[in-house]
Amino acid sequence: MVYLRILKESLFFALHALKVNRLRTALSLLGVTIGILTIVAVFTMVDSLERNIRSSVESLGSDVVYVQKWPWGGSGEYKWWTFYQRPEPTYYEMEKLERRLSTVQDIAYLFGINQTLKYGLNSVEAVNVLSVSHAYNDIWKFEIKEGRYFSELESRKGNGVAILGFDVAEGLYGNINPIGRSFSVLGRKLKVIGVLAKQGKSLIGNDMDGSILIPVEYVGNIMSLNDMNGSTIIASTKPGVEMAAMKDEITGAMRALRRLKPKAVDNFALNEISMISNNLDTFFTIIGLAGAVIGGFSILVGGFGIANIMFVSVKERTNQIGIQMSMGAKRIFILLQFLLESVILCLLGGGLGIALVGLMVYLLPILISDFDFEIAMSFGNIMQGIVISVLIGLISGFVPAYMASRLNPVDAIRAGQ
Numbered sequence: 001m002v003y004l005r006i007l008k009e010s011l012f013f014a015l016h017a018l019k020v021n022r023l024r025t026a027l028s029l030l031g032v033t034i035g036i037l038t039i040v041a042v043f044t045m046v047d048s049l050e051r052n053i054r055s056s057v058e059s060l061g062s063d064v065v066y067v068q069k070w071p072w073g074g075s076g077e078y079k080w081w082t083f084y085q086r087p088e089p090t091y092y093e094m095e096k097l098e099r100r101l102s103t104v105q106d107i108a109y110l111f112g113i114n115q116t117l118k119y120g121l122n123s124v125e126a127v128n129v130l131s132v133s134h135a136y137n138d139i140w141k142f143e144i145k146e147g148r149y150f151s152e153l154e155s156r157k158g159n160g161v162a163i164l165g166f167d168v169a170e171g172l173y174g175n176i177n178p179i180g181r182s183f184s185v186l187g188r189k190l191k192v193i194g195v196l197a198k199q200g201k202s203l204i205g206n207d208m209d210g211s212i213l214i215p216v217e218y219v220g221n222i223m224s225l226n227d228m229n230g231s232t233i234i235a236s237t238k239p240g241v242e243m244a245a246m247k248d249e250i251t252g253a254m255r256a257l258r259r260l261k262p263k264a265v266d267n268f269a270l271n272e273i274s275m276i277s278n279n280l281d282t283f284f285t286i287i288g289l290a291g292a293v294i295g296g297f298s299i300l301v302g303g304f305g306i307a308n309i310m311f312v313s314v315k316e317r318t319n320q321i322g323i324q325m326s327m328g329a330k331r332i333f334i335l336l337q338f339l340l341e342s343v344i345l346c347l348l349g350g351g352l353g354i355a356l357v358g359l360m361v362y363l364l365p366i367l368i369s370d371f372d373f374e375i376a377m378s379f380g381n382i383m384q385g386i387v388i389s390v391l392i393g394l395i396s397g398f399v400p401a402y403m404a405s406r407l408n409p410v411d412a413i414r415a416g417q
Helices: 002-020 022-058 091-100 152-157 166-173 216-220 243-257 273-316 318-326 331-367 379-405 409-415
Strands: 064-068 104-119 122-132 144-147 161-164 182-185 188-196 211-215 232-237 269-271
Touching: 022 273, 022 331, 022 379, 064 243, 091 104, 091 232, 091 243, 104 166, 104 216, 104 243, 122 166, 122 216, 152 216, 161 166, 166 188, 211 216, 232 243, 243 269, 273 318, 273 331, 273 379, 318 331, 331 379
Parallel strands: 122 211, 161 188
Antiparallel strands: 064 232, 064 269, 104 122, 104 182, 104 232, 144 188, 161 211, 182 188
C-alpha cells in the first residue's frame, strides 16, 4: 500500500509539472513524436508491402507450375546467355503434354502481345492481349462482371471473341454496354463477350484491368503459334498430388518431346511460386533491418531531447526537491516523480506519432487508388510504438531522475536560494 501511495503521489507531481510547463512539454513531445512516427510508419509500410507482395505472389498459384524459356532466378549465377538460346514452349508441346501427363489437373497455353485497340474514334494503347487456351479459366478463376467466358467450341474453332479488362472496356466504350460490340485488333474484328471485374494493378506487374483475353486458336488462324515470344505452358496439380511428382513428370515429358539426350541439360525452366517466396524471406529481413536502423536514429534524437529536458527540469526544481526530502519524501518518490514525467512525455509523443501514422494509413489508399495495395497498421505496430515510447522514457529519464533522488536535502535547498 505504501508503494502504491508513493506511485500515486509521484504520478500527481509528474502530471502537475507537465501541466505547469506546457510550452516545454509541447516542444519535448516533438522529437518523440517524429521518432515514433518514423519507426511505426516504416514498420507499417514494410509489413503492408510484405503482405501485399506475398498476396500477389500467391495469386500465381501454389499448385501451379510454369513451363517457360527463362527461369525465375534463385541462388547462384544467372546464365542468361544460355537461357537465351532455349526454344520457347509451343502450343504443340502443350497439346502433347495434355495427353501424356497423369499428375496434371488442368493445362493451358498462354502468350501476350501489346496492341492498340480501336472502336470508332476511341482507342486504347499498349493493351496486353493475352492469347489463352480454353483451360486457362480452369486454372485462374476470373470474376466476370458482365457476359461470359469462351465456350469450348469457340476456343477450339478460334472464333473472334474477346473478354475485356475493366479499364480497356471503359477506354473503348465508356458508359456504353460493350457486350456484343466489335473492336479491331491484329487487323481483324473481335466481338466482346465478357468484361472482367476491376482488380487493380498487382505489385508483381499483373494488370488484368489493362488486358484482354482471346482464344489462342484465333491467333493460330492468323499466324504460326510456334516459337511465340514469352509463351508459357501452365499446369496445375491434381488434388493429392505432390508438386515434386508433377514437376518430375513434366520434366520427363518435355525432355522426351524435345528429344534431349540423357546427359543433356534441360532447355526449359519449370517455375513455381516457392522460388519467389524463398527469396522474399531474405529480402524482407533486410528491409526490416534497414527500417529499424532508420527509425532507431529518429528515436535516438527524440530520446536525447527528452533527457536534456529532464536535466533542465531537475535543475529548475532543485529547491523543491530539497524541501520535499526535508519533509520526509523518500528517494524512491523523487526518482519516480521524474521518471514518470519522462515516460508520460514519451507516451504522449508516441501516441501522437501513432495517430499521425493512422491518418497516413487512411489517406494513402486514396492517393494510390489505381493500385491494388492494402495499407493497414496492425495491433503489433501499435504495440511496438507504445513499448518503444515507454522504453525511451525510462532510458532517457533514468539518469536525471537518479541524480535528483541522490541530492542532499540541505544542498538542494541552498542551491535553489
